[in-house]
Amino acid sequence: MRNDAPPAPCPTLPLRFPPPLGGVAGTCFKPSHLTAILAGAPQRGFFEVHAENYMGAGGPPHHQLEAIRRDHPLSIHGVCMSIGGPQPLDREHLARFRKLVARYQPSLVSEHLAWSTHDTTFFNDLLPLPYTAATLARVCDHIDEVQSAIRRPILLENPSTYVAFHESTMSETDFIRAIVRRTGCGLLLDVNNVFVSAINHGFSPQDYLADFPLAAVGEIHLAGHAVQADDEGEPLLIDSHDGPVAYDVWALFANVIARNGPVPTLIEWDSNIPDWPVLQAEAAAAQTILDDHAPDCSQEVRDAAA
Amino acid sequence: MLQPEQASGYAAQFAAALLTPDGATPVAVTAPGAKAAGRRFDVYRNNVTVSLIESLIAIYPAVQRITGPDFFRAMARAHVRETPPTSPLLFDYGRDFPCFIGRYEHAEAMPFLPDVARIERAWLDAYHAADAVPLDGAALAAVPPERLPGLRFAAHPAARIVRSDFAAATIFSANRSDAPVPRIDGSVPEDALITRPAFDVAVRHLPPGGAVFATLLITQHPLGAAAEAAFEAAPDFDLATNIAGLIEAGAFTDIGFEDS
Numbered sequence: 001m002r003n004d005a006p007p008a009p010c011p012t013l014p015l016r017f018p019p020p021l022g023g024v025a026g027t028c029f030k031p032s033h034l035t036a037i038l039a040g041a042p043q044r045g046f047f048e049v050h051a052e053n054y055m056g057a058g059g060p061p062h063h064q065l066e067a068i069r070r071d072h073p074l075s076i077h078g079v080c081m082s083i084g085g086p087q088p089l090d091r092e093h094l095a096r097f098r099k100l101v102a103r104y105q106p107s108l109v110s111e112h113l114a115w116s117t118h119d120t121t122f123f124n125d126l127l128p129l130p131y132t133a134a135t136l137a138r139v140c141d142h143i144d145e146v147q148s149a150i151r152r153p154i155l156l157e158n159p160s161t162y163v164a165f166h167e168s169t170m171s172e173t174d175f176i177r178a179i180v181r182r183t184g185c186g187l188l189l190d191v192n193n194v195f196v197s198a199i200n201h202g203f204s205p206q207d208y209l210a211d212f213p214l215a216a217v218g219e220i221h222l223a224g225h226a227v228q229a230d231d232e233g234e235p236l237l238i239d240s241h242d243g244p245v246a247y248d249v250w251a252l253f254a255n256v257i258a259r260n261g262p263v264p265t266l267i268e269w270d271s272n273i274p275d276w277p278v279l280q281a282e283a284a285a286a287q288t289i290l291d292d293h294a295p296d297c298s299q300e301v302r303d304a305a306a
Numbered sequence: 307m308l309q310p311e312q313a314s315g316y317a318a319q320f321a322a323a324l325l326t327p328d329g330a331t332p333v334a335v336t337a338p339g340a341k342a343a344g345r346r347f348d349v350y351r352n353n354v355t356v357s358l359i360e361s362l363i364a365i366y367p368a369v370q371r372i373t374g375p376d377f378f379r380a381m382a383r384a385h386v387r388e389t390p391p392t393s394p395l396l397f398d399y400g401r402d403f404p405c406f407i408g409r410y411e412h413a414e415a416m417p418f419l420p421d422v423a424r425i426e427r428a429w430l431d432a433y434h435a436a437d438a439v440p441l442d443g444a445a446l447a448a449v450p451p452e453r454l455p456g457l458r459f460a461a462h463p464a465a466r467i468v469r470s471d472f473a474a475a476t477i478f479s480a481n482r483s484d485a486p487v488p489r490i491d492g493s494v495p496e497d498a499l500i501t502r503p504a505f506d507v508a509v510r511h512l513p514p515g516g517a518v519f520a521t522l523l524i525t526q527h528p529l530g531a532a533a534e535a536a537f538e539a540a541p542d543f544d545l546a547t548n549i550a551g552l553i554e555a556g557a558f559t560d561i562g563f564e565d566s
Binding site: 082123164 | 317324342349394396435
């Protein structure tokens, strides 16, 4: 009988990456939107998914993601690699991540400057780390390991944080710049995270962005945040992904694009998820800003004709 | 094993405090201008606990509908603190939740609840199981009758069985939608077969003897032995109906003989 069938062949890893996306706006993919997406006209945008939601063996999740991937560029966004933690990466999880990247050949692959697992417990949150020479070395080792496993560079996302650490000896931007230099990874600039952290820690988001290594940015995230209060009753912003992008964040985004040119930009909206047209409209707003700063094609045509 | 640095550093301090609501804020953290960081750290505590409670709500919607949201959140919070996840794959979380419900004193009046939870856990396992083409019934018709007792079945990756002393399958089905729940006699024992032949998970009631029979076939026992055990469990066991029902439900992918 056939119960010892040969193991499924491991999908071959990409030798070439899909072409760069350019200045395109995208949205997170939510299964509740699938019917509306497939029923609509073909669109320019890309879709981003959380890697862990597609690490099951089979069933509807893969069926849905294949339907999306057929007609759209894809971004795979890891949420649980725990790159910023003190312990070694989970090899089983890394193998699953590698398999997913090989199977779907996404245009973009990203992870977080954060940790989520300690000892054997998975905390399901993006937890902060101190910025020191020791944590820098470990984060770089972890990124090297991920990049070797998937055989392509990742984009690392800057965090939103609520606390700082006494032991930190470097600024976040210096820490991130050093990671880029040592590992060759790219960056996922989350503009909402910059704004949330700036308010929470009392620094200027413009200064942070002026100091951020923008040349390494391969993707931008935009999302909504919520407002709470800290122990002193001062505003504490929460990176809640549960509403439209705030005005201040749009302004910072427009500024980054004006300075640095268009890059793929994602609207994240993970709870209180709206109907598809609402999410689509938010992406269209980002696309307008990207298109305003697109390279002048007519100039290129004239140059080519000359 | 954790290195000493890992056991005392920032992550260990967070880990010790995240799931203990009354614990102290880690000494490693601070806030701008050396402000108090308690409410700031509580954001992480809240994110962790609430997101894990929500992952249990996503896995156990019928249990939540039966208990109501406030009851469920309190029960789930107690479970999250006692048994946090050990894998980053949250669709794998909550395997101990049905047993926890069985020990949860406020749920004593709902003795069927752990089995309803077991069906919901099996439902999600079937949803994420590997894809496989179910056995075509015609394959069975081609087996010579004298060889039938030695026939063995390869289980479909999604196939699961949940046995209950209560009407767990009926209660499950009535609470997985928003439709009004009819009056249910919860004391009728029910066995459930969970399958996913293509992309839709199906939950069926197994007839008397059916659970013994299906469990033995799924674990690769030969048809003859499985039928014998089923007759012993239920004298009115109907072999033809049971085998046709299992094949139609998509419980198997293949048949064969030990010697082939």
